[in-house]
Amino acid sequence: MSERKGRSRVLQATKKIGELILEYFAKASDHKARGKPVAWVTVFTPVELLHALSVFPVAPEHFGAMCSARNFIMEYLEEAEKRGYSQNLCSYSRCCLGYALSGMSGLMPPPDILITFRNSCDVYVKWWQSLQAHLGTPLFVGEAPYVLAPEDLENYVLDYVVKQLMDLIEIVEEKFKLKFDEEKLVEAVKLSDKASELWLEALKLRSNKPCPLGGRDSASDIFPLVIMQGTVEAVQFYEELLREVRGKVEKREGVIENEKYRLLFDGIWLWYAFDLIKYFEDKGAVFVYEPYSEAWAYRLDASKPLESVAKKVLAMGLNMDIDLRVEKFLKSIKEFDIDGAVLFSNRSCKSWSAPQLVTAEIIGSKYDVPYLIFEADMADPRQYAEAQIKNRIDAFIEVLRERSCTRE
Amino acid sequence: MYAGVDAGASATKVVIIDENENIISHAIVPSGINFKTSSNEALKRALEKPGLSRKDVLYVVSTGYGRELVDSHKVFSEITCISHGVHKLFPSVRTIIDVGGQDSKAIRVDEKGRVIDFVMNDKCAAGTGRFLEVMASILGKPIDELGVLHFKSLDPVKISSTCTVFAESEVISHVSKGCKVEDVIAGLHNAIAERIFSMSNRIGFEREIALTGGVAKNPGFVEALSKKIGFSLILPREPQIMCAFGAALLARKHFMERV
Numbered sequence: 001m002s003e004r005k006g007r008s009r010v011l012q013a014t015k016k017i018g019e020l021i022l023e024y025f026a027k028a029s030d031h032k033a034r035g036k037p038v039a040w041v042t043v044f045t046p047v048e049l050l051h052a053l054s055v056f057p058v059a060p061e062h063f064g065a066m067c068s069a070r071n072f073i074m075e076y077l078e079e080a081e082k083r084g085y086s087q088n089l090c091s092y093s094r095c096c097l098g099y100a101l102s103g104m105s106g107l108m109p110p111p112d113i114l115i116t117f118r119n120s121c122d123v124y125v126k127w128w129q130s131l132q133a134h135l136g137t138p139l140f141v142g143e144a145p146y147v148l149a150p151e152d153l154e155n156y157v158l159d160y161v162v163k164q165l166m167d168l169i170e171i172v173e174e175k176f177k178l179k180f181d182e183e184k185l186v187e188a189v190k191l192s193d194k195a196s197e198l199w200l201e202a203l204k205l206r207s208n209k210p211c212p213l214g215g216r217d218s219a220s221d222i223f224p225l226v227i228m229q230g231t232v233e234a235v236q237f238y239e240e241l242l243r244e245v246r247g248k249v250e251k252r253e254g255v256i257e258n259e260k261y262r263l264l265f266d267g268i269w270l271w272y273a274f275d276l277i278k279y280f281e282d283k284g285a286v287f288v289y290e291p292y293s294e295a296w297a298y299r300l301d302a303s304k305p306l307e308s309v310a311k312k313v314l315a316m317g318l319n320m321d322i323d324l325r326v327e328k329f330l331k332s333i334k335e336f337d338i339d340g341a342v343l344f345s346n347r348s349c350k351s352w353s354a355p356q357l358v359t360a361e362i363i364g365s366k367y368d369v370p371y372l373i374f375e376a377d378m379a380d381p382r383q384y385a386e387a388q389i390k391n392r393i394d395a396f397i398e399v400l401r402e403r404s405c406t407r408e
Numbered sequence: 409m410y411a412g413v414d415a416g417a418s419a420t421k422v423v424i425i426d427e428n429e430n431i432i433s434h435a436i437v438p439s440g441i442n443f444k445t446s447s448n449e450a451l452k453r454a455l456e457k458p459g460l461s462r463k464d465v466l467y468v469v470s471t472g473y474g475r476e477l478v479d480s481h482k483v484f485s486e487i488t489c490i491s492h493g494v495h496k497l498f499p500s501v502r503t504i505i506d507v508g509g510q511d512s513k514a515i516r517v518d519e520k521g522r523v524i525d526f527v528m529n530d531k532c533a534a535g536t537g538r539f540l541e542v543m544a545s546i547l548g549k550p551i552d553e554l555g556v557l558h559f560k561s562l563d564p565v566k567i568s569s570t571c572t573v574f575a576e577s578e579v580i581s582h583v584s585k586g587c588k589v590e591d592v593i594a595g596l597h598n599a600i601a602e603r604i605f606s607m608s609n610r611i612g613f614e615r616e617i618a619l620t621g622g623v624a625k626n627p628g629f630v631e632a633l634s635k636k637i638g639f640s641l642i643l644p645r646e647p648q649i650m651c652a653f654g655a656a657l658l659a660r661k662h663f664m665e666r667v
Contacts, residue, residue, distance in 0.1 A: 357610075375530050387473055388511065392528055395487035399523050402488075406522070 009255055010216050011248075013241035017220045020237060021066060024228060025107040031056040037112035037176045040096075040131070042124045043296070044316040045115050045142075046309040048192050048230045049165060052185035053172050055113070060096035062227050063108045067095055068271035068379035076102065077380060090348040091379035093127040100134055111137050113172065119144035120318035121351055138175060140168055142313065150315040150324070161310040185305050188230030193300040198238035199225055200297045202245045206288045207336050210254020211262065212245050215277040215287030217255075219269040225296040260284030261400045262337055264329070266359070267344030267352055268292055272381040279390060280342075283397045288336045291317065291328060318351045325355060326362050333367050340400050341371040342393075346378050370403065372396040409464045410663060411451060412489065412655025415443045415474030418509030418537060419622060421652040422450040424460065429496065429657060433457040434649045443474025467663035469655040473510070482662055486651050487515055487526050493654030494618050495521025498642050502614040505604060505633070505641075506651070507623035509537040514608035525611045535603035537623045539572050543596050546579055547589055551626075554593050558628025561594035575599065593628065601632035618642040620650040 032038045038056045041047060047057040067073035068091075076098030081087060083101055085094050104110040114137050116128045125141055132139040142164045145157050169180045199221075206213050213221075221241060224234035248254075263280065265287045270276060277287065295317050301308040317325065332338065343360055345353045360371040374392050377383035409432065414421040420439045424432045435453035439446045447470070455461060470480035471489040486506070494504050495517060504515040512535050516525045529535050544551045565582050569575045575596075582592050600623075617639055623629055624647035634641045644650055 370525065388528070391473065391485060391511075394483075395485035395523070395526060398485055398488045399526075402522050 009214075009253070011213065011221070011241065011244055013237065013244055014217045014220045016237070017223060020228075020233065021223060022107070023233075025058070025109075028056050028058050029107075029109045032109040032112075037172075037178075038109050039113045039115050040108075040111035040128075040137075042116040042121065042128070043226050044120045044313065044319075045117055046165065046313055047227075048185060048188035048300075048305070048309050049169060050115075050172075051188040051230045052181050053169065053176075053178050054181075055172060055176070055178070057115075057227070058108050058111075059227050060099070060108065061092045062223065063099070064092035064095035064379050065268075065271045066107075068381070069274070071272065073272070073379055073381075087380075087382075088347075090121075090123050090127070091377050091383075092348065093123055095379060096127070097130060097134070100131055111135065113137060113175065114139045115142075115168070116140070117142035117144055117313055119313055120316045121349070138171075140171060142168065144314050144316075144319055147314050147320045150311070150320060153311065153314065157314065158307060158310055161313050162306055165306060165310055165313075182305075185309075186302050189300045189305045189308060190302045191231060191235050192229040192298075193302065195225055195229060195234040195238050196297040196299055198235065198242050200294070200299075202238065202242045203289075203293055203297075205245050205249050208249045209262075209337070210252065210256070210259040211286050211288045212248035212254060214255030214281065215265060215269070215290070216274060218287070218290055218293040219274070219277070222293055222296065229296070255286050256281045256284065258284055259286050260404065261339045261397070262286060262288045264288070264332060264336070264338045264341040265290045265344070266292075266329075266341065266356060267346050268349060268378040270344065270376055270384065271379055273376075273384060273386075276389070276393075279393065280397075283393075285340075285397060285400070287342075289332045289338060291325070291332075294328075322355050322358065326359055329359055329363050330366060333363060333369055338369060339404070340396065341369055342396070343371060343373045344378075345373050345375045347375065347383055348377050348379065370396070370399050409460060409466065410656050410659040411454070411465045411468045412652040412657070412659055413447050413451065413468060413470045413472075413478050413480060414486070414489065414649070414652035414655055415439060415447050415470060415472040415478050416509055416622075416651075417473050417511070418541075419648065420446040420450045420472070420474070421649045422447070422454040423649050423652040423656045424454050424458070424465070425653070425656040425660060427660075429660060431653060431656075432460075434646065434652065436648060439474065443477040444479070447474070447478040467659040467666075469659040469662065471651055471655045481659070484655060484658055487513065487523055489651045489654035489658060490620060491515055491517045491521055491523050491654065492657045493650040493652075494620060494644070496653070496657055497644060497650075498616065498618055501616045501618040501642060503608070503612070503617045505608055505617065505619050506621040507535070507537060507600075507604060507619070507629070508621040509541075512536055512604050512607065512621070512623075514604075514611055516611045516614065527607055527610050529603075529607055534572055534575070535600050535607065537621070539575070539600060540596065540623065540626070540629075542572055542576060543579055543593075546576060547583070547592065549589070549593070554597075555626040555628040555630075557590045557593045558597055558626075558631065561588070561590040563588075563591050564594035564598055565591050567595045567599040594632070597626075597629045597632040598636075600629060601636045604633060605636045613637055613639065615639060616642050618644070620644060620647045622648045624648070
């Protein structure tokens with residue numbers, strides 16, 4: 001492409017993420033060293049409860065993303081594959097199992113308890129059961145009924161989840177001789193809610209032209225919300241980020257200098273290929289909306305902490321009806337004035353990828369928004385065919401350019 | 409004069425056109441491992457034929473996998489180039505299927521030749537020219553003969569695997585069981601046609617439908633695909649250079665816009 005390769009601007013906040021993550025893992029190890037329990041949780045686990053129990057939550061999925069982004073995931077993937085785990089399995093699960101099978105001497109401290117909820121991913125339970133078998137660590141599996149309308153939950157559904165949360169509290173109290181602290185729960189719920197509020201506000205500002213917060217920012221800056229919910233550090237991070245984004249809006253400073261195409265990105269990002277975001281930006285295309293970035297943002301009500309947390313367990317995107325997903329997509333197209341959609345069909349994440357075609361076809365037909373679907377893996381760099389993907393991106397950008405010329 | 413250079417995964421194609429968008433000459437050379445060398449060689453050959461020199465070329469557009477490595481003024485994707493090339497020759501075409509050395513694509517264009525939608529094969533070699541090359545070498549047949557042998561087949565075998573490596577063992581097992589080579593070849597053509605049919609089906613088969621790319625030179629495959637789709641296919645006289653032709657048209661267009 002002959003477009004001038006302008007320098008894309010990453011937020012100052014984004015540059016601090018690496019350090020924040022390292023601090024977080026250091027805290028987890030420190031917690032463990034002081035004889036207190038560490039939980040390995042799947043990322044849609046209500047960690048607010050764990051804070052109220054003085055259990056430190058770490059998320060192997062996030063660990064997998066980090067290993068991939070920092071280019072040392074192969075060590076763990078190969079370890080799992082050496083033991084016979086197939087390359088067709090989710091790469092987060094392979095990374096985690098490889099890590100568990102190779103001594104767990106990296107950043108993530110070994111677990112004292114394994115906690116998962118059946119609320120989003122198909123692999124969670126079997127993956128956590130395999131960990132239990134390999135490590136002999138106690139396991140808690142929570143159930144979440146499928147949700148058709150999150151605003152109109154049946155009481156029995158909510159009661160069912162609340163009851164399980166109470167079970168979890170009881171099990172942890174008994175197992176580790178800890179006392180559940182309700183005040184701490186309220187505090188964690190408030191902090192969680194605040195972090196979500198701030199992040200959602202920042203995401204909303206992406207409707208501005210030029211867009212002040214790009215794909216590189218959103219892909220990184222989601223992490224405090226994924227793994228550090230209920231902490232002061234997360235709230236501080238988002239306060240700072242929001243201030244910065246507001247400043248950019250005031251100064252009309254965008255991610256790129258000459259914003260031509262505003263894109264939606266669907267899927268988990270390819271953690272080993274952040275340069276692909278820059279590849280889009282060099283062609284004048286900026287990501288302004290990703291359903292993934294909203295996936296952990298959920299407003300909580302501190303006056304009903306347990307119930308509110310239970311609702312959050314239920315309302316996770318993948319646990320909901322496809323219509324709700326489509327509705328979100330459609331709304332975003334107007335709100336963010338989107339020119340095209342890029343859908344990453346992720347070999348690891350079938351739950352996310354399976355409905356993509358239906359979603360894309362609906363947005364294509366309702367709004368005449370062109371879309372591109374490409375295939376790779378979120379964390380396993382061996383599944384990434386760079387030349388072929390860039391080839392598709394080039395063609396897609398040419399389609400967008402042609403359409404924008406026609407409109408003018 | 410204007411040049412379009414299509415540095416493809418297996419062959420590099422160059423088309424030279426004049427001010428009136430007529431094809432003056434073309435050349436096809438194997439890409440090898442150095443796109444710069446192969447594109448220079450192809451350009452040299454294409455210019456030699458009508459007695460032209462590099463200085464006669466006002467503008468060059470490159471495309472194909474090696475597009476960034478070729479000396480050119482501007483770069484376009486194959487999707488855009490193929491659409492331009494085909495539309496120029498066959499304005500009634502709405503669907504283009506291109507089967508090249510390393511990938512295959514289906515493109516939907518509107519009445520002005522603009523790309524509306526496209527799909528490409530996933531990253532494996534099944535459904536591409538490379539697949540046929542591998543199979544031809546297993547069968548010990550030159551690639552050009554596959555098309556002829558296809559028509560001798562009375563009972564094509566069924567190749568069920570879409571993976572090149574697995575299909576290879578299937579082919580070996582068919583041959584060792586005593587199946588006729590022509591039946592295996594027809595089976596392979598059917599398998600690729602099947603694969604390309606399912607891929608293209610997402611954007612639909614609005615008529616007219618054109619077939620381009622190096623594999624379109626194989627009449628056995630053309631028959632298998634058109635049977636599968638249920639319509640006859642429009643075939644350019646030299647289907648392999650449509651993309652380079654489109655690139656040359658874009659070269660002319662961009663040169664004109666510049667001056």
